[in-house]
Amino acid sequence: MPIELKMPALSPTMEEGTLAKWLVKEGDTVKSGDLLAEIETDKATMEFEAIDEGVVSQILVAEGTDNVKVGTVIATITGEGEEVGAKAAPAPAAEPKAEAPAPAKDFAPAEAGAAPVSAPTPPVPASAGTTDKGDRIKASPLARRLAAEQGIDLKSLTGTGPGGRIVKADLDGAPAGAAAPAATAAPAAAATTAALAPTTAGPIPDFGIPHQDEKLSGMRKTIARRLSQSMQEAPHIYLTVDIRLDALLKLRGELNASLESRGVKLSVNDMLIKALAVALERVPACNVSFGGDVMRKYSRADISVAVSIPGGLITPIITDAGGKSMSKISTEMAELAGRAKEGKLKPEEYQGGTASISNMGMMGIKQFTAVINPPQAMIMAIGAGEKRPYIVDDALAIATVMSATGSFDHRAIDGADGALLMKTFKELVENPLGLVA
Known part of the structure; x- marks a missing residue:
């Protein structure tokens, strides 16, 4: 019998994807490991490899097709010794059961509709x-x-x-x-x-304004869905601190001078990623996720870093950021951000994390509040470092200061614990030698 190729689940939460491109055509001979197609998930484009050997006898889903459910037969392969012309009819896709809710999954992200x-x-x-x-x-x-x-x-x-x-x-x-x-x-x-x-926007009224409608990408739909879910389900509490950056900027200059021969150049964001991870390790009550009737307490700080890419936002993860040197964080972040912009991240490189950081300082944003990335329970929003009047040693002076705002899921994190995390983060940034100890 012909071998059925089904739409694969390329991540634990994937339910459907876009068949972006076929890399083979009917009549082609393939063997295990050959690339068959490019599949777009909501965050990345991934390659689909053959497991079996044979001849591609029928392509059932055209390239460019959106919303192909996981498990849908997309092509068939005829094995050795079988008649290539014998094309098996695809098995009908299982009808989803809307009447009975699926059993709850521990810390599973909310699904599309x-x-x-x-x-x-x-x-x-x-x-x-x-x-x-x-x-x-x-x-x-x-x-x-x-x-x-x-x-x-x-x-x-x-x-x-x-x-x-x-x-x-x-x-x-x-x-x-x-x-x-x-x-x-x-x-x-x-x-x-x-x-x-979750709010489902209806058709936009036509007010006679010249316009064109652009179909939403899977990424934009996912962003809209998850942000709506977060704001509806997680009661946000926001805590802001002003942080003096002069000592951190001085240390950054010294470290970059010593790392120049290795081709590493630390950014302020690299150092803030490290500071947040260390702060979470020192205040473990904030390194958690809320799970309804359980609280998940993480023993490692994996920091999701917001990266803007064409068409949306993605959060590659620096795993165990508290245990890595800032030069290692810098190297990993540059590599992850580059592949994120190419849509080549693996699911495990952007799914997970215990807390997030979003930095808009490079765009001149002084202060903002960020939406929590579920199932995480906190995100740190970083504003621009700017010259401000500041009290230094009981005297008015000019200092480089930034505002940082933590968004906390109040179901999981008490205000006092969130305040302690912000205080610890501020102390680490203002006394940055603790980041290299």
């Missing part, structure tokens, strides 16, 4: 439009929810998803009809559900 609390999906008449096994309309859970909210009759739509399934894109421009009968039942419960569900 899932609402934290939702009412059961109303039953659909067996006679409706395109059906699955003749008993209900084939539609994704997200499409069902949006159709119910917008009063769109799914029976009037033609699905363009795998196997004729109705997906979110099929709802765009669809005329609103009578809302599903079940949508009017229990209005109080429905209102509560809508209030708890």
Whole structure:
């Protein structure tokens, strides 16, 4: 029998991806280890390798196809001695069960279209439009929810998803009809559900302003989803300190002079990454994640560093930043940032981390508050270092000062512990020899 190639799960949380490019064509002979395709996840483009040997007999998903579910058959390979022309029909993709919530996963990030609390999906008449096994309309859970909210009759739509399934894109421009009968039942419960569900923006009204609409990338959708999740679920508390940078800048100059022969040049951000990691080790109550009925306490400080890339933001991770030298952090950060901008990071290089740091100082931003990156419980926002009037040794002087603001998940971190972390971070930056000890 032909061997089915299925859309792989390239990260623990991946549910769908874009088949960006085929690197083979029908009739090509492949062997184990050959590159078959490039798959785009929400954060990176990764290569898909062959495991089996044979001839590519059929390509079932065209390159450029978005929202291909993990497990969908995308191609078939005919093994040695089999007839190449015998093309097996692809197995239908498993219909997601919208009615029964999946068991909770320990510290799993929220998924794309899932609402934290939702009412059961109303039953659909067996006679409706395109059906699955003749008993209900084939539609994704997200499409069902949006159709119910917008009063769109799914029976009037033609699905363009795998196997004729109705997906979110099929709802765009669809005329609103009578809302599903079940949508009017229990209005109080429905209102509560809508209030708890992540906001889904509808069509933008046309005010006659010249414009063009650009389809959102998977990365931008993920950013929007995760930031909404964070602000809705995690009660943020913000704590700000002003930090004098003169001693750190002086030490940076001395270290860079000694590291020049090794081709290493420390940035202020490299030193702040180290300072945050050491501060988290000294205040372990802030190096945690909230998990509903458990608190996860980390024994290592892995720092996620916000890096702006074309189309969005990604957070490569410096693992065990507290245990690494600043020169090692600098080398790793340069290499990770370079591959991040090329979309070549591996999932384990940007998924995880115990806390984050976001620095907008290089763009002249004096102070800002950052949104926590779940399931982490804190993020440090770094503003620009600037000359300010400052009290030095009980006298007014001019000093280089920056403002740093910590955002803390108040479910996991008490204000006093957050304040202690900010105090410790400030002391480490103002007395930076502790970073090289």
